[in-house]
Amino acid sequence: MFQYKGLNNNATSFEFENKKVLITGAAGFIGAALAEAFLNGFVKSTIIGIDNMNDYYEVALKKYRLSRIKERENFNFIKGDIADKEFIDGVFEKYRPEIVINLAAQAGVRYSIINPDAYIQSNITGFFNILEACRRYMPKHLVYASSSSVYGNNKKVPYDTQDKVDNPVSLYAATKKSNELMAHAYSKLYDIPSTGLRFFTVYGPAGRPDMAYFGFTDKLLRGEKIQIFNYGKCSRDFTYIDDIVEGIIHVAGKAPLKRYTDDGLSIAPYALYNIGNSHPENLLDFVDILTDELIRAGLLKEDYNIEAHKELVPMQPGDVETTYADISPLERDFGYRPKTDLREGLKRFVNWYAEYKGRI
Template sequence: MKVLVTGAAGFIGSALAIRLLERGDEVVGVDNLNDYYDVNLKLARLEQLRDYKNFKFIKLDISDRTAVHELFSHEKFQRVMHLAAQAGVRYSITNPHAYIDSNIIGFINILEGCRHNSVEHLAYASSSSVYGANTHMPFSAHDNVDHPVSLYAATKKSNELMAHTYSHLYQLPTTGLRFFTVYGPWGRPDMSLFMFTRNILEGKPIDVFNYGNHRRDFTYIDDIVEGIIRVLDKPAQPNVNWTGNHPDPATSLAPYRIYNIGNNTPVNLLTFIETLEKCLGKQAIKNLLPLQPGDVPDTYADVADLVNDLGYKPNMSLETGISNFVEWYRSFYKIN
């Protein structure tokens, strides 16, 4: 297939592109290479992709309507995996406009590109953040998620609503993927594992919010990518049993679907830190702090739909996943 991967220089995008290329797909990757975090890390990820003859990279900002229109018109994609977005819950509190530009305007440009160019399936990154104030565990895609607690979460919920509209009006198959705390080699420097590792190795304190009482459904990058590929290969279908009398948020009479991709095993943050300390062979200096605005105390993914529909359940153990990250980190930054 010919696949567009937006955010191809990102953590998930670059890992997905490699998997698609290795199985023989033609991949066009786009990214604006913004400086939200270290651009050199993004460029290093892209270097891995340049070795594949069936990969093309185009520097492009998805909020540029004309550029996105020309991209779709020229390339004629069969499938699209939309990962480009302004990430981060806390950053959305201080830089809200960045989220509207990328996550709302950018997403409508992608939807329009798919609509007008006969794309067979649009899959896109949503987030576990959409569960917001929900407390019923594990989080189910069939539950209502109308109470976001950050602008980032609100934009991701908006993406799901926008996608449903296009599935309904234009019969465009769309699938939203709610990722749960993705980690692993080549990860994002603004994520806790990356920041904790750097500070512990440098002998600096780590900020531990909610006094370490967070629980997170940490999901390894390879598990995320496997889930994406299985979804991408199976375009969303209408749910013929859907009814407006009891509307199911995860499905529709339109070709629309929402899935959680999580490890289905929430881990206490202090346990996470202890595991990292063992892998590093060094103790952390903990700076215990209250819950940050926009954060939720716990995440826990119900992945029954992923198992039932796609025959897949993430399974990487936390110990192995963190060990793999530490090995990559030491190698990439040349730390003995």
């Protein structure tokens, strides 16, 4: 069972045993891993998972993730879309969740240029429906996913949640910043304890196929070239899935409190954190480590010429050169410390990939 290490005095702490936890996006990469961790760590809790099972990437992978948890006695999965207000109201009315963790969203920076409507429906309308349901049913804590993309092309690193983020470079980033503003307004108006988490490049087994490490692996095994943007002058704060999940659980167990200034003005029960590895990796080094692990696993030949399969290309619209999280507030308030280095994380991904591709 997870042991809370939280140190935040501006929060109220509670246990998850015998609690009802709603996870949206439960068939997604982070959502499914989080649901499994809850089910393993808190055997008397009830987990309600919802997901619309859309085909942004292969539905078979979403079904695979669910197959690991759907038979658990205290897991209830409901197929539905957070953009459907009647559906969300029905879920809240039936289950009355005490903790709500909203991970459902249309992800992907580049896809937001191709299909912007999906981002408005899921990330704006859907999140509004979640907030409205929280207003009516008042859970103990709302935790929701934001993104490192809100920082845009900020030159100051590491990124701090106190930095100005008024210049998004993609619609996806704009929707995530909107989520933070919407959540703050509802926290202020209706005393809904809410915490936003800005995720930094989450990777690992059963991850998203549209992410670089997954797509690179697919292409390298097919003998194709991989495109490395900004001519390799990119770095990402890669964060392993287990570290992300542990951080979410610690945060979810401590809701921010309503506070007051010295002159009696109220401060919303609202918090915002970066959740990352705080150790950016150059994309070229990342590719070399991934190649090493693919060779180790026998998926590529030992004499594989990775240099011949690299294609250095310009930066794509919506992308940024560097992501780098300042996680000191999360460490201060919750004792958060990522444990998984990039080589170990990619080793675990490659081992999973070999097994998964061998079974479908």
